[in-house]
Amino acid sequence: MVGEPGRNRRIPEAIVVRLPVYQRILAELLRGGTATVSSEELATRARVNAAKVRKDFSLLGWFGTRGTGYDTAYLATQIDRALGAARDWPVAIVGIGNLGRALAGSEGFSSHGFRVAWLFDADPSVVGHVVGSTRVAHVDELPAMLGAAHPAIGVIATPAVAAQQVADLLVAAGVPSILNFAPRLLTVPGEVLLRSVDLSIELQVMSFHLQQADGDLRRPAHWP
Amino acid sequence: MVGEPGRNRRIPEAIVVRLPVYQRILAELLRGGTATVSSEELATRARVNAAKVRKDFSLLGWFGTRGTGYDTAYLATQIDRALGAARDWPVAIVGIGNLGRALAGSEGFSSHGFRVAWLFDADPSVVGHVVGSTRVAHVDELPAMLGAAHPAIGVIATPAVAAQQVADLLVAAGVPSILNFAPRLLTVPGEVLLRSVDLSIELQVMSFHLQQADGDLRRPAHWP
DNA sequence: TCCTGTGAATCGCTTCACAGCT
DNA sequence: AGCTGTGAAGCGATTCACAGGA
Incomplete structure (x- = not known):
């Protein structure tokens, strides 16, 4: 230090x-x-x-x-x-749909020391694919694969319904921090860092403001 | 009201x-x-x-x-x-990569009154594809297509380098609010609502906290 | 008794304003 | 003169604590 x-x-x-x-x-x-x-x-x-x-x-x-x-x-x-950009932060992404792929390929990950080291999905038709240079493993293999290794960050990019289950798996595997993109409030033990990004919240805040503006100001002639 | x-x-x-x-x-x-x-x-x-x-x-x-x-x-x-969830908010998404597709298909859009009505991309190999039930148009067609219609929200899901240019197009087309996912500070006129979601910021905040915890607490035995 | 609605106290971040170094 | 570093004031949001209605 x-x-x-x-x-x-x-x-x-x-x-x-x-x-x-x-x-x-x-x-x-x-x-x-x-x-x-x-x-x-x-x-x-x-x-x-x-x-x-x-x-x-x-x-x-x-x-x-x-x-x-x-x-x-x-x-x-x-x-x-x-x-901590000088350090190496191995990341596991769970949920390799469009969002998971977007995250895996994002500049935000590759720069700043984040290294996508594990990908997991529950869909057998996705398992085995190679995204970037990492093979997608089945989520059932997660405990075994992450039990010995220690990712710094677990990213949840699954549908809402699976999110808590995946969070539990990550916590059990000893992952110290979770970044959640699923629209669901998650429960994790106090020592686990949890941050959530919720698309739908951003959109709803936007429509709130639009609605306000629309009431206060003039209304556009056509709003298809 | x-x-x-x-x-x-x-x-x-x-x-x-x-x-x-x-x-x-x-x-x-x-x-x-x-x-x-x-x-x-x-x-x-x-x-x-x-x-x-x-x-x-x-x-x-x-x-x-x-x-x-x-x-x-x-x-x-x-x-x-x-x-404003009871109302209809037509949305235009620019940048139909993995992120754009994830957004177009997200529950966060389909519920809450958001309707994906236009998709644009600059890549000719993507133009013409149908995502959800909407055809991807070339970004050059944006002014013509959005000039008469009025999307409530424009979503930028392009690479950082194109973001400002796209923002300018959306503003010129009269789009009253922009949700930006590109990692770039955008400039828009004061009357345009702008919100930005930056993945890399979330990640970096996370690694900041990890780094802090790592200094204060015990260090895991293996950190691959 | 239970639980809301709210004035008052508190907290934490932001901004001002200026002393002080180069 | 220019620009930083910072005490003090300002401000908005949060929390406390309790009066009062169901």
Whole structure:
């Protein structure tokens, strides 16, 4: 563990969520050859307040130079380290439908240290296929295959009805964190990290706002 | 527009995001034949504080019965109405790779009033295919096809590099809201609703926490 | 008694504003 | 002069705690 100042504080979730955004901007700046960047510049690009940017970095113990700004490369390295991008995170994906395939092939996985090491599905017609460079195994083999190995992250991309069952399997196999894409509230033991992404929630929030706007503002002439 | 009390207040985003969660729980309770539900019961299932549940509903002008709880069916109806689930929301999806297909086929779309009415892709080998019951058109046809019709929501499921360009097309075609899945910060005019879902951010937040836990707690014996 | 509805207290994040370093 | 680092104020959401209706 490194000894930067601020390293032992608890870091607010709100900041953690912004780190990947900063990281993406810094990567872009680095490609453009920018050596230093001001909080103002970063803030504009990330669409946040400049004070927030400074407070974020300060809380994490990363410092800039007064009068100049932050060292782009240094900042990028620090964020990579904080996010664990330098490490190798083996991932198991369960549910190799369209979503599972999309995840397996996504840049978001291949970069940032995530390595798709296992694929599972319950459908015999999918088992045996090779997606990317990984063979799809039957979900019944999951306990045996993951029992000895230790994936860092289990991804659930199954239909809602199978999600809890799969979560239980992953937990039993000792997987320490689960990313769930099935539209279902899951129950896992407290020591297991669980995050959920729910498409339908995003859509519904959107239609809520559309509905609001529609009531307040004019209604388009034709709405097929 | 209906005349419930509290209807003309501005509703905090934090509440809107919880509505789909409540809705899912209520649907489940209804299937089980539960006629009334207490804030405590809902709170436990949604993993939030009971006072929050009561405050949410009270702010939206929906009331329960003291000593008894809330009417399950009534609550479900109100949430559906608030979220616009009773209406028809035509959706256009751009980018018919694995992610686009997953979205087109997802339950999250088909239920809740979302109707996938247009599919677009830039790859000639994909154009002409039928996904679900909709034919994939070339993205060059987008302006013509969406210019007269009015999709409520445009979904971007393209690679990052094409995302801004597609967003511009959708905006020009008069699409009032965009749901973006490409890992890119998009710029759209202020009157266009924009929400983004970024897979890689979810993953990175997860590896941040794993890294933290790994520093604090014991390290598993083998981490392949 | 049970459970809602809500004012008041609290919490945590955001923003302001400015002292201080380069 | 320019830009960071940060105390203090501000603000929105959460939680407490209890009055009051069924």
